[in-house]
Amino acid sequence: MGLLTEKFDDNVLTTRVDWLLNWARLSSIWPMTFGLACCAIEMMAVGASRFDIDRFGAGAFRATPRQADLMIVAGTVNFKMGERVKRLYDQMPSPKYVIAMGACATGGGPYYKFGYTVMKGVDRIIPVDVYIAGCPPRPEALLEGLMLLQEKIRRQKVLRAPQLEEKPKAPSLV
Amino acid sequence: MEAPKRDTAWGPMEVHFQAAREAHAALQEAGLEVELHQPNLPIFAEEGEAKRLAKKKADEPHEWRGDAFLLLKDRERLLEALSLIREQLAFQQIVDVTAVDFDAEDSVLWGVYQVLSLTKKARLTLKVHLPKDDCRVASAVSVYPGADWHERESGEMYGITYEGHPDPRNILLPDDWVGYPLRKDYEFPEEYHGISCV
Amino acid sequence: MEEPPQTTPPDQHRLREIELDVRTQDVEINMGPQHPATHGVLRVLLRADGEILVGAESHLGYLHRCAEKIGENVDYIQYMPYTDRYDYLSSMNNNLSYSLAVEKLLGVEVPKRGQYLRTILAELNRIASHLVAVGTYGIDIGAFTPFFYALREREFLLDLFEKICGARLTYSYIRPGGVMNDAPAGWLNKVAEFCDIFDQKWPEYWNLLVQNKIFIERTANVGVMPAQTAIDWGCTGPMLRGSGVDWDLRRDQPYLVYDQLDFKVIVGEGYRGTLGDCFDRNFVRMYEMLESIKMVRQCLAAIEEGEVSHPDVSLTIRPAPGEAYVGIENPRGELGHYVVSDGTKIAKRMRCRAPSFVNLSVVEHTLPGCMLADAAAIIGATDIVIGETDR
Numbered sequence: 210m211g212l213l214t215e216k217f218d219d220n221v222l223t224t225r226v227d228w229l230l231n232w233a234r235l236s237s238i239w240p241m242t243f244g245l246a247c248c249a250i251e252m253m254a255v256g257a258s259r260f261d262i263d264r265f266g267a268g269a270f271r272a273t274p275r276q277a278d279l280m281i282v283a284g285t286v287n288f289k290m291g292e293r294v295k296r297l298y299d300q301m302p303s304p305k306y307v308i309a310m311g312a313c314a315t316g317g318g319p320y321y322k323f324g325y326t327v328m329k330g331v332d333r334i335i336p337v338d339v340y341i342a343g344c345p346p347r348p349e350a351l352l353e354g355l356m357l358l359q360e361k362i363r364r365q366k367v368l369r370a371p372q373l374e375e376k377p378k379a380p381s382l383v
Numbered sequence: 384m385e386a387p388k389r390d391t392a393w394g395p396m397e398v399h400f401q402a403a404r405e406a407h408a409a410l411q412e413a414g415l416e417v418e419l420h421q422p423n424l425p426i427f428a429e430e431g432e433a434k435r436l437a438k439k440k441a442d443e444p445h446e447w448r449g450d451a452f453l454l455l456k457d458r459e460r461l462l463e464a465l466s467l468i469r470e471q472l473a474f475q476q477i478v479d480v481t482a483v484d485f486d487a488e489d490s491v492l493w494g495v496y497q498v499l500s501l502t503k504k505a506r507l508t509l510k511v512h513l514p515k516d517d518c519r520v521a522s523a524v525s526v527y528p529g530a531d532w533h534e535r536e537s538g539e540m541y542g543i544t545y546e547g548h549p550d551p552r553n554i555l556l557p558d559d560w561v562g563y564p565l566r567k568d569y570e571f572p573e574e575y576h577g578i579s580c581v
Numbered sequence: 582m583e584e585p586p587q588t589t590p591p592d593q594h595r596l597r598e599i600e601l602d603v604r605t606q607d608v609e610i611n612m613g614p615q616h617p618a619t620h621g622v623l624r625v626l627l628r629a630d631g632e633i634l635v636g637a638e639s640h641l642g643y644l645h646r647c648a649e650k651i652g653e654n655v656d657y658i659q660y661m662p663y664t665d666r667y668d669y670l671s672s673m674n675n676n677l678s679y680s681l682a683v684e685k686l687l688g689v690e691v692p693k694r695g696q697y698l699r700t701i702l703a704e705l706n707r708i709a710s711h712l713v714a715v716g717t718y719g720i721d722i723g724a725f726t727p728f729f730y731a732l733r734e735r736e737f738l739l740d741l742f743e744k745i746c747g748a749r750l751t752y753s754y755i756r757p758g759g760v761m762n763d764a765p766a767g768w769l770n771k772v773a774e775f776c777d778i779f780d781q782k783w784p785e786y787w788n789l790l791v792q793n794k795i796f797i798e799r800t801a802n803v804g805v806m807p808a809q810t811a812i813d814w815g816c817t818g819p820m821l822r823g824s825g826v827d828w829d830l831r832r833d834q835p836y837l838v839y840d841q842l843d844f845k846v847i848v849g850e851g852y853r854g855t856l857g858d859c860f861d862r863n864f865v866r867m868y869e870m871l872e873s874i875k876m877v878r879q880c881l882a883a884i885e886e887g888e889v890s891h892p893d894v895s896l897t898i899r900p901a902p903g904e905a906y907v908g909i910e911n912p913r914g915e916l917g918h919y920v921v922s923d924g925t926k927i928a929k930r931m932r933c934r935a936p937s938f939v940n941l942s943v944v945e946h947t948l949p950g951c952m953l954a955d956a957a958a959i960i961g962a963t964d965i966v967i968g969e970t971d972r
Contacts, residue, residue: 245644250669290614290622293622322651329580386833393905433900452904478917479919481934486923506834528814564647
C-alpha cells in the first residue's frame, strides 16, 4: 500500500453492495480451532510460518464456534464425534462454511470398508462447501481449498433476490 | 543391571525365553498348572525361506515362530498367578492386556497379559483361555492398576466381563453400541442413529 | 546453576477450610472434545470445588477408527498405511514397530544400511514429534510464539522426509523387509546440515520457552507423579523418565543399531521443582532432542554402502504361524505391535499397544487436587496423540 498512501484527495468508490459485503466476508474468514486427526497437523502447519494462512485473512483461529465462520473438518469423523460436529455446526452463526479436509472427511477414506464406527463422509450430517482430496492433503491443497471457498463467497448474492434461471454451480472439487 | 544383549534387529530374544522358563518353573512350584510354549523354528529363517513361505499352499503344515508364552490352564487362578509374577518374579509393569479371537469356529478367546520387568529387563506373556459362551475372568486391576483401561477396551471389543473391575463401561465405543467388534463373527452395522454405515 | 525460584507447593491448595454455614456445590466442567488444549478430540469431565479440582474423568473414542479390525481384514502390506495413522506425529516409529514385529515372525533381519537408515529416520522423527509437543505445550499454557519457532525446524525435517519418501506426514517408508528405497544422492549430507542447524536453534527454544519465568511457574510443582505411580500405571517414555525412572527401550531392550550408539538416557531430576512434575517431562523432551541429534551424527559416521532391503521379502508376506510382540521407544513411550499369524496372508490379530493410551489413563488420577487452570498444563505435558489413544 506504500505506493498509494497519501496520494489521493477525498474519493468516492463505486461498487455493488453485494460485492462489498462479499469482499469483506471472504477476506476475513475466521476458522474454528477444530482438529480431529492427522489432517489437523497439516492444518497446524498451514497456520505456521512457512505456509501462513494469514495471507488469506483466515489466520484468526477461534476456539469457540460462536465466533467462527468456517469449520475445517480436518480428519476422520466417527459416530461418537459426529453428534458433536453437528452441534458445533449448529452453534456457528450464519453465514457459515464447511471445508471437508482430506479423504476421511470427504468419504471415509481408508476407513471406508472395515471402519465400523467411521462416518463415511461428514456431508452425511452437515453441508459441505469445499472438498479437499488427499490423505492428508498437503498444506498447499488446503490453501487452494480456501481460495476456492473465497471464490464461492465472491459469487454469493446477499441483497439481490436469487434469479431463477441461474445456471447451477459446478461442485467445487480440488 | 546391564542391558541384555541385542540378539536380533528387533531386540533381545534370549532374555525373554529365559524369563519364560523361570516363570514357568516358579508358577508350577506354586501349584499352578501352566504350559510353556516355545517356538519350534529357529529365530532366523534360512535364506529363501520367506520367499518359499510366501508361495506355499495354505494347508501345508508349518512350524511355529516368534515369542514364547505361558498358558495358564485354570482361569480362576489368574490373580494368584499375576500376583506371583508381580511380587516374586519382579515384573513390575503391565504393558498390555488384550484378547485374541483366533477363529470364528474356536470355542475360546485368548486373554493375553504382557508384563515387563524393569529390573530383569525382560518381558513375559501370560495367556488364559476364556470360553466364548462364558466369557469372564477376574480383573487384574487389583494387582496391576495399569490394566484398568486395557480391560475396559477388550471388554467392549470382545465382550469379556472382567469381574471386579472398578469401572466397566465402554471406553472407545459409544455406550449404546451393539455387538463386539473384534470378534471374528461380528457383523458390521447397517446404520447408527439414522446415519447409514455403508 | 542458579537458585530455582520458589513456587507454592500444591498441598497448600488442598488445605482449605470451608465455613460450615456456607452451602457449596461442585461444578462440573466439560473440557472437550472440541477444545484447543486437549490436543485433538479428547473429552475430560472435570469436577471442581471452586478453583480446585476434585475429580476428573476422561472420555475417549471420539476418533476410534477401528484400525485393529482392519488389521484382521487386510494383508500385511496393505496394513502399512494404517500404522502411519496411529500416531501421526511420529509415523516412522509406528512403521518401525510394525515392521519389526512382522520381521520377527518372518525371521529375517534387514541389512545393515537399512538398519542405519531406519535408526536415522526414527530419531529425526522423534525430534519432529518433540518439537510439536513442546511447541503446542507452549500454546497450552499461554505462549504462542515458540510454536512458530518449533514448526520452522519441523518443516526442515519434513522436507527431508519428503525427499526420501514423498510424503510429509504419513510415510510408509519403513516396511517389512527393509525400507522403501535407498536415500537419494546428497540426502545424508542434508541430514548432517540439519544437525548443525538444530544445534544452533535448540538454545532458542530453551531460552525462549523452557527458561521463561512464566513457563516455570506454570509447570514446576504441577501435576507431580511419583515414580511408583508411573510404574504401576504402566507409563512409559518421557512420562516415566520425567518421574525419575531410568528406563529406555533403546538402551534396555536394544533393537536396530542402538547398542552401537553412545547416548545418554535423559531422566527428570526435579530441576525447577518437585521430581515428576510437568516441567520435568518437558525437560526430558528437550534434552532427548539433543541426544537424538547425537545418535543421528553417529549413524551418519557409521553408515556404509549396501543393500537396504532383505531380498526374500516381497509384497506378498506370509509369515510362519506364531505370535510376536515388539515394543520400541516411540517419542511418547513404548509402542508395541502384537501380531498373531496363522500362516496365511492376513493376520489373526493386529494389536497396537499405544503409549498415549496408557499415559493418559494416569492423568485422571493426577488431576484431583490441582487448580483448574493447571488441567491444561497437565494434559498438555502428557503429550497425547488422539489417533493413538483411540486407534
